[in-house]
Structures are given as C-alpha cells and as structure tokens.
Amino acid sequence: DTGVSQNPRHKITKRGQNVTFRCDPISEHNRLYWYRQTLGQGPEFLTYFQNEAQLEKSRLLSDRFSAERPKGSFSTLEIQRTEQGDSAMYLCASSLKGQGQNVQFFGPGTRLTVL
Amino acid sequence: QKEVEQDPGPLSVPEGAIVSLNCTYSNSAFQYFMWYRQYSRKGPELLMYTYSSGNKEDGRFTAQVDKSSKYISLFIRDSQPSDSATYLCAMGVGTQGGSEKLVFGKGTKLTVNP
Numbered sequence A: 001d002t003g004v005s006q007n008p009r010h011k012i013t014k015r016g017q018n019v020t021f022r023c024d025p026i027s028e029h030n031r032l033y034w035y036r037q038t039l040g041q042g043p044e045f046l047t048y049f050q051n052e053a054q055l056e057k058s059r060l061l062s063d064r065f066s067a068e069r070p071k072g073s074f075s076t077l078e079i080q081r082t083e084q085g086d087s088a089m090y091l092c093a094s095s096l097k098g099q100g101q102n103v104q105f106f107g108p109g110t111r112l113t114v115l
Numbered sequence B: 001q002k003e004v005e006q007d008p009g010p011l012s013v014p015e016g017a018i019v020s021l022n023c024t025y026s027n028s029a030f031q032y033f034m035w036y037r038q039y040s041r042k043g044p045e046l047l048m049y050t051y052s053s054g055n056k057e058d059g060r061f062t063a064q065v066d067k068s069s070k071y072i073s074l075f076i077r078d079s080q081p082s083d084s085a086t087y088l089c090a091m092g093v094g095t096q097g098g099s100e101k102l103v104f105g106k107g108t109k110l111t112v113n114p
Helices: none
Strands: A005-007 A010-013 A019-024 A031-037 A044-050 A053-057 A065-068 A075-079 A088-095 A110-114 B004-006 B011-014 B019-025 B032-038 B045-050 B054-058 B061-066 B071-076 B085-092 B108-113
Touching: A005 A088, A010 A019, A019 A088, A019 A110, A031 A075, A044 A065, A075 A088, B004 B085, B011 B019, B019 B085, B019 B108, B032 B061, B045 B054, B045 B061, B071 B085
Parallel strands: A010 A110, B011 B108
Antiparallel strands: A005 A019, A019 A075, A031 A044, A031 A088, A044 A053, A065 A075, A088 A110, B004 B019, B019 B071, B032 B045, B032 B085, B054 B061, B061 B071, B085 B108
C-alpha cells in the first residue's frame, strides 16, 4: 500500500496522560500536514511541514501539542496532559510541492478517546 | 461568518438521481478548490480538484467553481448506493497567499437509497 498510513488507528487514554501518534506519508511527498476532526465537523488544520521544517502552525495547536518530522519522512504528533476536549480524529495528509497546487492525500486517521 | 459554509444535510436521494452539493466561501484569496468523500470513520478521499472558474468533469462527477459568486458545486450523476458518504468541500490560498492549509466545510451527509 503506497498511501498515507497512520498508527495507531485507535487510542483510548485517561485524562492527564500523554499520547503520541505517527504518520508515514506517501514516499515521495515532501509536505506533511496534521488536521483534527470532531464529530459533525470538517477537518481543521493544525500544522504543516515541508521536509523537516515546520512552516505553519494553527492557533489550535496549544503548547500541549508538539509535532516533529525529524528526517523529513515520518512525523509524530504528541499531546501532553490530555483533556477530554482532545477527543477527536487526528488526520495526517501529504502532498508533493509543485504537483497539482497542493493536492493533499489523507490517511485513515487516529481516533483518540480521552476518558 | 465562517470562511467556508456548507449545508450539513442530511440529503437523501433515490438511486439514479442527480445530486447537487454546494459550498460558499468568503475569502476571495482562495485559489484552489477540492471535493473529498469521507465514509464513516475513515479518512477523506480526494474526488476532484480545480483552481480555476468553470467546470471539470471526471466520470459521474462534475465540479463547478464560480469565483465571482464565491460558490462551488459538485454534481453526481446516476447516483449509486456506494456514493452514500459525507462530502467535504475544501479550499486553500496556496503559497502565493501565504498558507498551505486547506479550509474545509462541515460536510454534507448523503444517502442514496436503492
């Protein structure tokens, strides 16, 4: 499968715990994005990397959230001290700079439930 | 006012019907426009993208963009039960506009009844 992959697919955690999600983009894609989607809403942008550089961050990305893409390949999104309001689907997307005006391809998502 | 408005539905149609899905937007800097299909508990799947006013056709799907009215549409011809999903419009300003993020509508939930 050459699409975007995300792990884990589901995560249940207790309030106050830290969680980390991983995203593997399409292999030749140099851009990687994180979005969050809550029930009944469209995805909301969190952050974006071009290669290993984090170039854009949303106001939604509070200081409890941190994202990395250390070698310009896979990325991790960590949430510290989780809150019930963090329960959502976390989506990763990738694109290739210069191809089709930023056409983003999404992974299956990681569904987070904070108890 | 949200940047992108989309009627969440739900929309229910019989098999074979023509479906029209629409979004309006307020930011005139949006340069490119996409439609995604999302099945329950899955990631969005790209259906169509365009970055000019006019129509673009792909099989049973036609995307229409009217930048002067800030209005985009997706038409589905000969709808099938397998088209039952949530349809999300998305748009972006691009590098020249200073952002690579996509801004999404809420999504319209479509059910095609056999």
